[in-house]
Amino acid sequence: MNKKDTIPDNELLTSNQVTFLIVGIAIGAGFIKLPNVLVKHAYQDAWASALIGLIYPLYILLISNYIIKKYPDKNILQINREFFGNILGNVLNILFMIPLSFFIFSVTSDYMKVVITYIVAFLTQKKY
Structure with a gap:
């Protein structure tokens, strides 16, 4: 670990951590409103669309993990x-x-x- 990578005792978060935190909050807000967007088109079946939308990234993650290991x-x-x-x-x-x-x-x-x-x-x- 470089001297530059260490966090000083008086600093709670580095500038990179704050940037990633803000980006994560911005993306998280869009993720939370996803079911509201789905309900407009799918009505009560929006949960099925959200479930399928969650399964696909999990599949991609598993395939990516396999390729990375290979x-x-x-x-x-x-x-x-x-x-x-x-x-x-x-x-x-x-x-x-x-x-x-x-x-x-x-x-x-x-x-x-x-x-x-x-x-x-x-x-x-x-x-x-």
Whole structure:
């Protein structure tokens, strides 16, 4: 551990920890309102949609854990190139990164809404 990585005794949280805490709170707020969004379309069957929505990430987590244990020194981009060849592997890597970029833009947008609305007190409040 570097000297830079240690937390001084008089500091409760580092700046990185505070940043991740704020991001987690912003994402958590969107996760809590998920059933409300589902009830508008699925009515009383919203619990089934939420359950399916929770099972899919668990499946992805288990598959990812298996791949990480089988290929500990490679990332997903290298594994795609190894199994699908250079051309098709790169195409799949680009297709893999498109939804990730949309997700990053969406989370950044929600985070900026939270910052503008609640954290930056000297600006006028926006109503979304």
